[in-house]
Amino acid sequence: MSERKVLAQNNDFFRTDTKALVGSVIFGIVFVIASQATGFVDNLLPTGKAGMYLINGTCWAFLTALVALLYRQPAGVVAGEVEAITSIFYSPLWIAFVFANALGSLGVSLVAKKFSMEKWSHHILAQFVCNVLGNAVVFVGLIVIYNIPVRVALVEISIVIAFCWPCSTVLTKWAYDALKKSGLAG
Amino acid sequence: MRRSDCLDPRLKLIWCFALLLTAILSRRATTQAVVFLSAFASHLALVGNLKSYRPLTVVFLIVASQIFLMQLLFNREGSVIWHWWIVDVYSGAPAAALLGALRAVAVSVPAIQMAAWTRSEDIALMLVSWRVPYRYAMLATLAERFLPLLKEEYASVVESQMVRGAADNGIKNKIELLLATSMPFLYRAARCASEIALSMELRGFGKSDTRTFSRELHPSAAEVFCGALLIFVFCLFNFYFHI
Numbered sequence: 001m002s003e004r005k006v007l008a009q010n011n012d013f014f015r016t017d018t019k020a021l022v023g024s025v026i027f028g029i030v031f032v033i034a035s036q037a038t039g040f041v042d043n044l045l046p047t048g049k050a051g052m053y054l055i056n057g058t059c060w061a062f063l064t065a066l067v068a069l070l071y072r073q074p075a076g077v078v079a080g081e082v083e084a085i086t087s088i089f090y091s092p093l094w095i096a097f098v099f100a101n102a103l104g105s106l107g108v109s110l111v112a113k114k115f116s117m118e119k120w121s122h123h124i125l126a127q128f129v130c131n132v133l134g135n136a137v138v139f140v141g142l143i144v145i146y147n148i149p150v151r152v153a154l155v156e157i158s159i160v161i162a163f164c165w166p167c168s169t170v171l172t173k174w175a176y177d178a179l180k181k182s183g184l185a186g
Numbered sequence: 187m188r189r190s191d192c193l194d195p196r197l198k199l200i201w202c203f204a205l206l207l208t209a210i211l212s213r214r215a216t217t218q219a220v221v222f223l224s225a226f227a228s229h230l231a232l233v234g235n236l237k238s239y240r241p242l243t244v245v246f247l248i249v250a251s252q253i254f255l256m257q258l259l260f261n262r263e264g265s266v267i268w269h270w271w272i273v274d275v276y277s278g279a280p281a282a283a284l285l286g287a288l289r290a291v292a293v294s295v296p297a298i299q300m301a302a303w304t305r306s307e308d309i310a311l312m313l314v315s316w317r318v319p320y321r322y323a324m325l326a327t328l329a330e331r332f333l334p335l336l337k338e339e340y341a342s343v344v345e346s347q348m349v350r351g352a353a354d355n356g357i358k359n360k361i362e363l364l365l366a367t368s369m370p371f372l373y374r375a376a377r378c379a380s381e382i383a384l385s386m387e388l389r390g391f392g393k394s395d396t397r398t399f400s401r402e403l404h405p406s407a408a409e410v411f412c413g414a415l416l417i418f419v420f421c422l423f424n425f426y427f428h429i
Contacts, residue, residue, distance in 0.1 A: 016321075021321060021383075023383070026336065026379040030372065041364065044357050045357065050252065090245055146256075147285050148253070149261055151260070152256055152260040178369065179372065185376045
């Protein structure tokens with residue numbers, strides 16, 4: 001299929017049908033379960049003990065991008081907010097997640113509006129935007145809520161972005177192509 | 187029925203935000219302690235026990251240990267009070283860590299209280315009262331309904347993978363199990379979303395622009411007065427007394 005045709009099919013920013021709304025809630029719950037499972041594994045790792053949730057961060061970027069790509073907006077933001085509001089039960093940074101999830105999802109949708117999301121480079125760009133925007137908000141949260149020194153928060157966030165960006169890109173491309181091929185989320 | 191269920195959700199939201207913003211705006215450890223003690227006191231008065239907070243003790247202990255570890259290792263405020271090999275602990279670190287740990291609790295407790303006090307139907311009604319279209323407002327009830335069902339789905343996916351030979355002991359196996367369960371769980375979630383959306387549309391969801399609910403929110407005069415008083419007290423303490 002030509003690049004222009006693919007772009008014409010994919011470049012809608014909004015999708016408000018019932019399937020997208022229900023999908024946003026269902027994937028929001030998937031997001032919650034995945035965050036709890038990965039958070040548990042992260043707490044066992046030395047990086048998690050120092051407050052760097054690498055697997056959790058990868059899972060966050062992967063699911064944020066996946067929902068925004070499959071169901072677009074406002075589904076991406078709704079799924080993110082379901083996770084953010086549920087995270088009050090397992091993270092004091094929940095208030096940062098409210099903004100991080102919304103911004104990350106909107107960033108992916110903006111990239112998906114411009115590109116067909118058929119190539120690796122499109123996913124690399126989308127994940128870069130998602131990781132940087134989301135982690136920038138978490139950076140502010142670490143300083144304001146946890147009262148962590150700015151330099152320490154900056155180093156932590158940089159390590160998280162450096163790890164999560166490539167990992168979440170591979171996972172998103174792999175899962176998005178598989179789900180699109182299955183026709184389940186169309 | 188608990189006493190907290192009778193209150194208007196908007197009043198609970200004002201209470202939650204008043205405590206939350208006080209915790210964020212204040213830089214004193216005592217204010218953080220007052221914030222979460224106020225939340226605990228109000229919870230005891232309206233619900234009668236603090237069971238909702240029990241599972242969070244572990245979470246708060248993990249977060250507090252992380253904050254103390256980072257502050258003690260990397261905070262450079264004040265003078266050196268303890269030295270060992272390459273580790274220097276500065277005098278400003280314990281106070282900064284205590285403030286961070288208390289603020290983490292103070293930010294979480296009012297939000298958990300709001301979630302424990304408010305039913306999803308009330309959240310939907312509150313959103314409808316703010317003119318949010320009912321198709322979006324009802325997503326809160328949908329999320330509450332499907333959370334336990336999807337948890338069961340995930341448990342069954344994990345069980346299926348373990349029957350096929352996946353192990354869940356040790357960090358390496360746990361990470362492998364996460365990867366092995368992710369795609370089947372995503373497929374199930376996507377299929378589940380399609381089926382639920384179809385059955386909702388067949389029942390007329392989204393056909394009309396408005397929807398009639400079995401009850402509506404009508405705040406009493408006392409609730410309106412309490413809400414206004416809370417906003418006044420919040421502004422007074424935060425912007426005049428700078429607590």
